[in-house]
Amino acid sequence: MRSRDGNRTLSCRFCTLVLLSSLALNASEYLISYRYVVKNAILYNETLQISKAMQKCIGIPQTSLLLQQKNSKDIQKIIYNHMNEFITYIQKIGINVEHKEKNTNYQNSSTTILTMHTRCFKVDFNDNFAKITALK
Amino acid sequence: MKYSLLLSALLSSAAFSATVQTVQRPPQASTIQVVCPTGTCTSKPAIHKDVLPINSSLRIDVIGQGVAPTNTSSPAQAYALAKRAATADAYRLIAEKVKGVRIEGDDLIKNMMVQRSTVRTTVKAMVRNANVVETTFKDGLCEVEMEIVLSHADFAR
Numbered sequence: 671m672r673s674r675d676g677n678r679t680l681s682c683r684f685c686t687l688v689l690l691s692s693l694a695l696n697a698s699e700y701l702i703s704y705r706y707v708v709k710n711a712i713l714y715n716e717t718l719q720i721s722k723a724m725q726k727c728i729g730i731p732q733t734s735l736l737l738q739q740k741n742s743k744d745i746q747k748i749i750y751n752h753m754n755e756f757i758t759y760i761q762k763i764g765i766n767v768e769h770k771e772k773n774t775n776y777q778n779s780s781t782t783i784l785t786m787h788t789r790c791f792k793v794d795f796n797d798n799f800a801k802i803t804a805l806k
Numbered sequence: 807m808k809y810s811l812l813l814s815a816l817l818s819s820a821a822f823s824a825t826v827q828t829v830q831r832p833p834q835a836s837t838i839q840v841v842c843p844t845g846t847c848t849s850k851p852a853i854h855k856d857v858l859p860i861n862s863s864l865r866i867d868v869i870g871q872g873v874a875p876t877n878t879s880s881p882a883q884a885y886a887l888a889k890r891a892a893t894a895d896a897y898r899l900i901a902e903k904v905k906g907v908r909i910e911g912d913d914l915i916k917n918m919m920v921q922r923s924t925v926r927t928t929v930k931a932m933v934r935n936a937n938v939v940e941t942t943f944k945d946g947l948c949e950v951e952m953e954i955v956l957s958h959a960d961f962a963r
Contacts, residue, residue: 706890706894708872708890708891708894708895711871711872711873711891711895712872712873712874712875712887712891713872713875713887713888713890713891713894716890758938761893761897761936762934762935762936763934764932764933764934764935765897765932765933765934766930766931766932767894767897767898767900767901767929767930767931767932767933768928768929768930769898769901769902769927769928769929769930770926770927770928771926771927771928772924772925772926773924773925773926773927774922774923774924775922775923775924776923782894782895782897782898784893784894784897
């Protein structure tokens with residue numbers, strides 16, 4: 671015998687499916703790398719590269735960063751608007767430090783390179799926020 | 807013949823007693839006892855203790871320094887660039903403290919005189935979970951105070 675609320679369950683399932691699929695469509699994955707060079711205590715070069723992932727990333731989500739945005743889905747624009755926050759986030763995740771120092775006849779010169787190797791980030795776009803999550 | 811038999815019996819008994827002694831030795835403690843060379847030992851031998859025992863944490867504070875380039879277009883840009891340089895310096899100091907520094911030195915001596923003296927130091931590390939505590943910018947010099955809290959689990963991974 672068919673239950674009375676059979677149609678209701680069906681509609682609920684349909685709504686959930688639509689909601690989940692819309693959320694999944696809003697989420698996208700990006701490959702981000704960051705590197706900066708400091709020579710003799712002066713910033714020499716800084717590079718932040720962002721590109722959309724062509725393949726699905728596999729990994730466990732790490733801590734997330736929420737960035738405020740106004741109906742924009744351009745991740746580059748959002749990150750450049752919140753550059754300091756994003757770099758602090760990257761540094762928190764983990765950054766490679768490489769330092770070389772040379773002292774010749776009591777004259778010192780140094781080069782420090784901070785690198786975040788190319789890493790996959792999942793980005794969820796909501797109405798006012800973009801949620802960036804590093805995958806490990 | 808009798809003497810040889812007696813000697814072999816004595817040796818076997820000594821060996822057996824030695825093995826028994828080693829079996830009955832109590833389990834070793836976690837601390838490692840350092841044996842000093844002859845003549846340099848004090849009355850109490852030095853005991854090597856773990857730097858970071860289990861269930862304890864170690865906080866490391868550093869102050870990195872950075873300078874703004876001369877060709878900046880605004881004071882804000884100068885501050886931002888100097889801060890980046892200071893952050894890199896702070897990371898380098900943390901890496902130096904936690905992981906260590908590789909040092910190489912060369913001295914070129916010619917006709918009993920030092921012609922060239924070179925010291926090269928390198929640091930390579932991966933730093934995560936470091937926090938910026940305070941940033942100051944004065945007279946073109948930016949100082950970033952950074953801290954990192956290390957726990958035993960970080961090394962036991």
